[in-house]
Amino acid sequence: MSSMNNAVNLDWQDPSKATLYGCSSCQSSGRLDRLPADLLTSIGQSNPALPGLGRMTAGMMLAFTTDSQILDLEASLFEPPLLNHMAATGQSGFDLYRFSEGLWRFIDVSRPSLTSADHGYRFNLPFSADRMGRYLLYFPLYNAVKGLRLKVESGAVCHAWQPYQDPPVLIYGTSLTQGACASRPGLAYPAMLGRKWGVAITNFGFSGNALLEPVMAQAITRQVVSAIIIDCEANAGAADVLESRLPAFIETIRTVHRQTPLILVSRMPWLGEWHDQAFHERRRRYHRFQQAMAETRQDIEPLLYLSGEALLSEDASACTVDGIHLNDHGFAMLADQFDRLAGPWLVRQGILKQKGVTSCEN
Amino acid sequence: MSSMNNAVNLDWQDPSKATLYGCSSCQSSGRLDRLPADLLTSIGQSNPALPGLGRMTAGMMLAFTTDSQILDLEASLFEPPLLNHMAATGQSGFDLYRFSEGLWRFIDVSRPSLTSADHGYRFNLPFSADRMGRYLLYFPLYNAVKGLRLKVESGAVCHAWQPYQDPPVLIYGTSLTQGACASRPGLAYPAMLGRKWGVAITNFGFSGNALLEPVMAQAITRQVVSAIIIDCEANAGAADVLESRLPAFIETIRTVHRQTPLILVSRMPWLGEWHDQAFHERRRRYHRFQQAMAETRQDIEPLLYLSGEALLSEDASACTVDGIHLNDHGFAMLADQFDRLAGPWLVRQGILKQKGVTSCEN
Structure with a gap:
């Protein structure tokens, strides 16, 4: 199997490598936030709970194509999973789908630590020699992402993919x-x-x-x-x-x-x-x-x-x-x-x- | 509203107060175990994982009737919830249903601590003055129960209920x-x-x-x-x-x-x-x-x-x-x-x- 010794970054902030959906402030502030940066102060004055909730990455997703057989994820989250009526995978996991033969197929979800905000996971990707895989990676629903690194195998190619081109x-x-x-x-x-x-x-x-x-x-x-x-x-x-x-x-x-x-x-x-x-x-x-x-x-x-x-x-x-x-x-x-x-x-x-x-x- | 200052125990080990389903060894050993006590040693010799899994209370349930408006639960579990792909409520919660008008209605599930094996919860029960409520309380799926106390309001009545009389x-x-x-x-x-x-x-x-x-x-x-x-x-x-x-x-x-x-x-x-x-x-x-x-x-x-x-x-x-x-x-x-x-x-x-x-x- 392939080795990750010479893995390369899939730079999720590079629009040629991946398409990020659902983030209002990423391009201006580099922060993963659902709320517009210029309104954050007034939103917080109006309701102090909203800025924190707005940093939770619900609905954010990254679309890319790659021929890698492995995707390694390293994320620094805001906190460990805290809800007792929702699986940690839903609160803090990254959820990977592949579009293939007309279907969105679930591939795997990352498995968060129950006690730490550091989060690492290896996705094994279905491999077919003749074509690139088209992927959509959903971000955590009830956590904020402070840092994120994604790596593919050395030699693998990555391109941005735009499954959705119309306004959301x-x-x-x-x-x-x-x-x-x-x-x-x-x-x-x-x-x-x-x-x-x-x-x-x-x-x-x-x-x-x-x-x-x-x-x-x-x-x-x-x-x-x-x-x-x-x-x-x-x-x-x-x-x-x-x-x-x-x-x-x-x-x-x-x-x-x-x-x-x-x-x-x-x-x-x-x-x-x-x-x-x-x-x-x-x-x-x-x-x-x-x-x-x-x-x-x-x-x-x-x-x-x-x-x-x-x-x-x-x-x-x-x-x-x-x-x-x-x-x-x-x-x-x-x-x-x-x-x-x-x-x-x-x-x-x-x-x-x-x-x-x-x-x-x- | 009713007070629990003078709450009384709903003794779940007393067959006149509640019917326990799914426990092989409770009547002989007092332990909540799914496996027959006399076979536990040979089961463990055959597969060391089985006795521990057999102590998990999956499928155990308690049936009782009461006119109490409150049910307080205090449980001592074996460990905090440990699975990261399953909600703590599924792993360690107690899940209460009421049979009413031909339907099994979900009432509430207890909310376990994420870090402790001690587990307390108050269920508010639907109240109708003219009749007793018929309840079924499901036990945790992925945890063992070392101790369990259930209390109803002072003055409330409790009886065993047998929703199921045929062999399981x-x-x-x-x-x-x-x-x-x-x-x-x-x-x-x-x-x-x-x-x-x-x-x-x-x-x-x-x-x-x-x-x-x-x-x-x-x-x-x-x-x-x-x-x-x-x-x-x-x-x-x-x-x-x-x-x-x-x-x-x-x-x-x-x-x-x-x-x-x-x-x-x-x-x-x-x-x-x-x-x-x-x-x-x-x-x-x-x-x-x-x-x-x-x-x-x-x-x-x-x-x-x-x-x-x-x-x-x-x-x-x-x-x-x-x-x-x-x-x-x-x-x-x-x-x-x-x-x-x-x-x-x-x-x-x-x-x-x-x-x-x-x-x-x-």
């Missing part, structure tokens, strides 16, 4: 959007939708803090996007700011993204609702509020309202780890339903190609 | 049977099958060590069972002992369980097979071997052979955490397919009632 779809949301509690970064629902839809997804999920702050709407106006999904009720509703903040939030987005298709998603039912009527009533109230907004506010069209109630299609007992946060089964179901209910609308809006055609196949 | 179905298998990498104990496929089928499942999954040792066949002859599932190829095949040991293993079981329906399951495809032809060929070889055994050995009937190839119905990229071990999505799919393919046969064998009728509804 941005999803603004809660911990569910950020990816809790997927067992791997590629199984968070935004990542699954990206592979289904053949588009890059910008993950603006901020665990516990989708609170519709005005400056977050400004941050969204700085993003280059083809569509925007707002899935914030589980936080903004719980904090009772949904009704007071959502109209202005959307109006701010519309000052820049004037015709960008918007999808507004209400909260999925929580398991506790079957024995807590107050939870249930509150969700119904927010449902009516958001539905009415979508039906009556012609000034903010094109806007599609999706009821969260339609997104999980069976008894949710097998879909969550704790009654609220989806596990891999819940995410797979959510991505399927989301695609079924919103995909055709996005096709009609000209954002997605016809179903079944992913851009990386071309 | 035993599943002998690998880490997948033991439950890697479910996010909660109730989402391991044996637990899901148990709820679907309305039977207790005895979990004889021994991570990495389903090696068909003769003494393990003897251990299975000591169990009171209604049916036996053998799902060992991922270990016994990898160690290349499947063909040499399986016939004698089944013959030993048949010396006692003479007419007990047996289901033999071959390995599901590993993701790596799409680029590793040798893996694929080996699985095909074992498939033919097991299929031929089931078709030709009339002396060991009733025996149903299930091809593992039929058990995952879509691209497995979303079904595993590492290409081999199923995540919650893979387990949900496996349990559904298993039920579809083996359920009707077990009904015909008189083991399961007609589909859709669970024994706890009666």
